[in-house]
Amino acid sequence: MKNNASQIKVLLFAELSEKYGWDEKYLSLDLIEDKKAKSILKYININVAHQSIIVAINKEISSLEATVKDNDEVAFMPIFTGG
Amino acid sequence: MDKIKYKFKIATDPFNPYREIEKWEINNQMAAMSIFIGRVREINQFGSQLKQLEIHHYSGLTEKLIEKHLSEITKKIESFSALVIHRVGFIDPLEPIVLIAVRADKRGIANQYCSEILEVTKFKVPFWKKEWTDTGSSWVKNNTVLST
Numbered sequence: 168m169k170n171n172a173s174q175i176k177v178l179l180f181a182e183l184s185e186k187y188g189w190d191e192k193y194l195s196l197d198l199i200e201d202k203k204a205k206s207i208l209k210y211i212n213i214n215v216a217h218q219s220i221i222v223a224i225n226k227e228i229s230s231l232e233a234t235v236k237d238n239d240e241v242a243f244m245p246i247f248t249g250g
Numbered sequence: 251m252d253k254i255k256y257k258f259k260i261a262t263d264p265f266n267p268y269r270e271i272e273k274w275e276i277n278n279q280m281a282a283m284s285i286f287i288g289r290v291r292e293i294n295q296f297g298s299q300l301k302q303l304e305i306h307h308y309s310g311l312t313e314k315l316i317e318k319h320l321s322e323i324t325k326k327i328e329s330f331s332a333l334v335i336h337r338v339g340f341i342d343p344l345e346p347i348v349l350i351a352v353r354a355d356k357r358g359i360a361n362q363y364c365s366e367i368l369e370v371t372k373f374k375v376p377f378w379k380k381e382w383t384d385t386g387s388s389w390v391k392n393n394t395v396l397s398t
Contacts, residue, residue, distance in 0.1 A: 181306050181378035182389040221376075226311045242308060248390040249305065249336065249377020250288060250348055250368055 173197055175235055177207060178242040183220075187213060196237055205231035207241060219246055256320040256332040258313060262339050267349040274333040280353040284364035288348040290341050294381040295390055301382045305338045305347065308376040312336075315375040316367075323363055329355035330363065336371060340382075 177192045184190040192211070199206050204222050208231065213220075222229045223242040235241055257274065267287045275283075294300045320332055333351040341347060350367050354360040371377065372393045379390040 178308075180308055180376065181380070185389075223308070223311055223376075226308075226314060228311075228315070242311070244308065244376055245378060245389070246392070247373060247376055248379045248393045249307070249375060250372030250393065 173237055175207070175238065176240045177211060178240065179213075180242065180244045182245045183213065183215070183243055187211075196235065199235070202234045202236075203231070204229065204233050204235055204241060207235065208243060213243060220244070221246065255324040255330065256317070256334070258316045258320065258334045259336075260307065260309075260313065261335050261337045264341075264345055265335055265337070265349070267335070267346050270333065270335060270349060271351050274351060275353075278331045278333075278353050280329060280331070281355050282357040282360040283351060283353045284357075284360040285352075286348070286350040286364050286368050287346055288368075289346055290343050292343040294383055295388070298383045298385075300343050301384060303341045303343075303347070304380040304382060304387070305336075305341065306378045306380070307336075307338050312376050316370065319367065319370050319374070323367075327354065327359060327363070330359065332363065332367060334367060334371070336377065338377075 173195050174193045175196050177194055179187060179190050199210055217231055221244045222231055224233055224235060225240050290303045292300055316334060323330055331353045335349040337347050348371055350364050352360045352364040380387050381390060
């Protein structure tokens, strides 16, 4: 299924990954009507405040309003706490 | 031959910051150098004894964002070079987490960018800390703010 052109790869990190019990999923983009990152978040049932989520698309920092394309890698991340 | 202006490394094993600086300095001697070494605290965010700190990152994006920042500095400042090392994985109390060494021809530039790069590693790139104690673990929710 990984090679299906209509799929996207969704990643969760750190606390999000632990809380929801997975770190990587492949989804059909056809399931997301407006193709926006925030709608993917809703589809995968991640219920957290939008201001506490950082989005990256294809390893570029993006936003929940961004539109996702086939084969994109979409990452949802909690606030960074490194250093 | 052009000098390498910066080096960023994710360390999965313990590292000796002084040894790393020594190796870096061989080809990067300038008049001023600022160094920051961050170590794991012995106490967690709730005041309990810390057993280990666990650090996660987003392989590929973490490197890309730090290197982008370092590259932008080199476009502005000719006499600048930096070494940045950040640990990931399980780390014991008082082991180094982060090393930032900045060389420049003026102390002001070295100090300024050493501090700036540290703040970038804390707030602008994907690293996450999880604190382990004898009774369990908890994710660090907010990073410490810069204070004196």
